[in-house]
Amino acid sequence: MSGTVVVAPLLMPEVLSLLFGTNAAISAAAGMGIGAGAILKECVKAAEARREREKARLSEWLAFRERQMASMEMARSLEGDVEASERRLEQMVLAGPSTAHGVGDGDGPSQLAAAHRALGAERVAAAEVRASLADMTEALDAFPEPYRHAAGNPWERLSGRIAAVLAQLDRGETLAREELETLRETVRLSLSDFLEGMRRRRERTAELHARMEKALDAVLFYQGAVEALEGEDFSRYAGELATMERQILSLCAADTVPEGALDPVERRLDTLRGEIDKAAVRNAQRRGLSESITRNLEEMGYRAAQAFEPDQNGLMHRALFRIPGGEVVQVGLHQNFQLAFEVLHERPAGADPNAPFTLDELARLSRQEGLWCDDMRKLIRRLVAEGYQYAVSYEQPLKEASIRVSVVESAEDVLDHADSAPESRRMEL
Numbered sequence: 001m002s003g004t005v006v007v008a009p010l011l012m013p014e015v016l017s018l019l020f021g022t023n024a025a026i027s028a029a030a031g032m033g034i035g036a037g038a039i040l041k042e043c044v045k046a047a048e049a050r051r052e053r054e055k056a057r058l059s060e061w062l063a064f065r066e067r068q069m070a071s072m073e074m075a076r077s078l079e080g081d082v083e084a085s086e087r088r089l090e091q092m093v094l095a096g097p098s099t100a101h102g103v104g105d106g107d108g109p110s111q112l113a114a115a116h117r118a119l120g121a122e123r124v125a126a127a128e129v130r131a132s133l134a135d136m137t138e139a140l141d142a143f144p145e146p147y148r149h150a151a152g153n154p155w156e157r158l159s160g161r162i163a164a165v166l167a168q169l170d171r172g173e174t175l176a177r178e179e180l181e182t183l184r185e186t187v188r189l190s191l192s193d194f195l196e197g198m199r200r201r202r203e204r205t206a207e208l209h210a211r212m213e214k215a216l217d218a219v220l221f222y223q224g225a226v227e228a229l230e231g232e233d234f235s236r237y238a239g240e241l242a243t244m245e246r247q248i249l250s251l252c253a254a255d256t257v258p259e260g261a262l263d264p265v266e267r268r269l270d271t272l273r274g275e276i277d278k279a280a281v282r283n284a285q286r287r288g289l290s291e292s293i294t295r296n297l298e299e300m301g302y303r304a305a306q307a308f309e310p311d312q313n314g315l316m317h318r319a320l321f322r323i324p325g326g327e328v329v330q331v332g333l334h335q336n337f338q339l340a341f342e343v344l345h346e347r348p349a350g351a352d353p354n355a356p357f358t359l360d361e362l363a364r365l366s367r368q369e370g371l372w373c374d375d376m377r378k379l380i381r382r383l384v385a386e387g388y389q390y391a392v393s394y395e396q397p398l399k400e401a402s403i404r405v406s407v408v409e410s411a412e413d414v415l416d417h418a419d420s421a422p423e424s425r426r427m428e429l
Contacts, residue, residue, distance in 0.1 A: 005376055007339040010389040018044055018225055018277055019218055033387035036281075036288030043228040043280060050224030051217060061216060064252035068209045075202045078147060082195045085139035089188040123174045130169065132180055133162050136187045152197060154190035161186075211262055212248060218269055219244045222276050229283050237276055244269060285337060289388060290317065293331060293339075296382045297321050300375055308333065322346075323375075327368040339390065341376055343369050 018040070055061060140155055140162075148155040161183065165175060223241045226234040247265050251257050290308040298304065305328060306320040317333040323343075332340035345365050347353060357365075383390055 004343075005341040006393050007341070007380060007390045008393040009337045010391055017273065018047065018280055019221055019273065033285075033288050033292060033383070035292045035386065036284040037387070039284040039288050040280065043225055043284065046228040047221045047224030050227065051220040054220045054223075055216065058216075058249065060249040060252040064212070065209070068205065071205060072202060075198060075205075078142075078144070079195060079198050079202070081142040082191055082198070085142040086188055086191045086195060088135065089139050089184060089191065122176050122178070124177050124180050126169050126174070129165070129175050129180055132184060133165060136162055136184060139187060139191065142191075152194065154194055158187050158190055208257060208262070211266070212252065212257075215262065215266055215269060216245070216248050218273060219248065222273060225276060225280060229280055234276075234279065237272065237279075240268075240272060244272075282335075286317065286333060289337070289339075289383075290319070290333060292383060292386055292388065293333075293379070294319070294321075296379055297375075300378065302329075302375075320344075323368050323372055325368060325371065326364055327372075329372055338393075341372075343372055 137159070140158055143153060143155050147153060165183065168175065219241050223238065223245070226237050226241065244265055248262075251261055294304055294308070301324040302321040304319065305322050306318070308317045308319040308331075310317050315335050319331045319333075320328050321331065322328050326346065328344045328346050330342045330344055332342075334340065343365070345357070345361060377392075380390055380392065
């Protein structure tokens with residue numbers, strides 16, 4: 001027989017990420033019972049629903065998302081135009097003297113060939129130069145007007161260079177073939193460099209958008225998780241999460257997001273998530289185990305005299321259950337999930353808790369201690385069947401010198417106590 005029993009967990013609950021630990025991952029967590037897993041699932045479900053509701057009404061986020069989507073679409077369109085212009089310039093081939101000389105019938109090609117022969121192999125006829133410059137100008141015109149004067153855009157510089165060559169032709173000057181080829185390649189490479197820059201900026205924009213959304217999703221999710229967790233003081237988490245939300249939304253509302261502005265929020269959020277995950281798992285484990293103990297004992301004929309409540313220092317949650325036929329058992333749930341059971345002798349209201357024990361009291365207490373000893377093992381088997389991995393680690397028989405007395409506090413309790421009788425013990429389960 002055992003008056004005092006300590007039951008220790010064989011496995012500690014595995015700390016999961018609530019944000020990514022839904023469905024089977026939660027219920028399959030090592031050391032976590034069915035009840036605790038169900039509590040976590042409900043917590044995750046409530047947090048996800050809150051996140052979607054809040055996200056749909058945040059004007060700063062919605063406006064930021066619209067701006068980002070429009071910017072990305074415009075960037076892709078501009079990239080396509082610039083890429084097409086770059087390909088045209090790359091495929092442009094300047095006609096040399098031999099090529100012009102060998103062109104088929106007609107006065108035009110013959111005249112162009114004659115012009116090349118007159119200028120020499122290193123000079124280009126004005127007509128060909130103007131045609132090449134027109135192609136280059138068309139390539140530069142891929143930039144819409146609002147983008148032509150943007151930082152880093154080569155449009156002004158290259159347009160100015162083409163205008164200078166046209167002025168040179170208007171003065172009757174000629175252009176060396178190498179100069180024209182160099183100008184064409186400069187335009188092409190400038191377009192290529194700007195195109196690559198645009199792609200990098202678009203990728204950074206997309207990355208920033210994804211990071212902002214991920215951070216906001218996490219903040220809104222954990223705000224919902226904190227609200228859904230009962231019986232714990234999560235106010236400090238709620239306050240810090242609200243601050244993070246304001247920081248993210250202020251970045252959403254800004255014209256530009258400075259490099260690294262989101263980094264501190266992400267770092268702190270990673271730490272805070274881990275703390276809340278751990279607290280949530282412990283909360284679910286405590287609540288699930290408390291509910292399981294209460295339900296199983298009630299099914300076995302016990303009645304809760306006091307629900308699980310934290311003690312003054314918060315290290316232990318305690319509950320009292322009346323044993324069928326008399327006496328009570330106190331259940332203590334420690335913060336490390338150890339369970340402690342202790343049989344107490346119950347006296348009616350007004351009785352002296354320090355009075356010596358009568359023979360009848362000792363006989364009934366011994367009988368009820370034996371009843372509890374059997375039931376305690378049944379309770380442990382039930383808990384294990386529900387996924388809570390426990391085993392008895394300490395037992396101590398009840399000794400008269402160590403018996404503690406519980407005094408019934410109300411008239412209703414006195415009547416309930418009087419109605420209890422040894423033969424009222426319930427059917428074996």
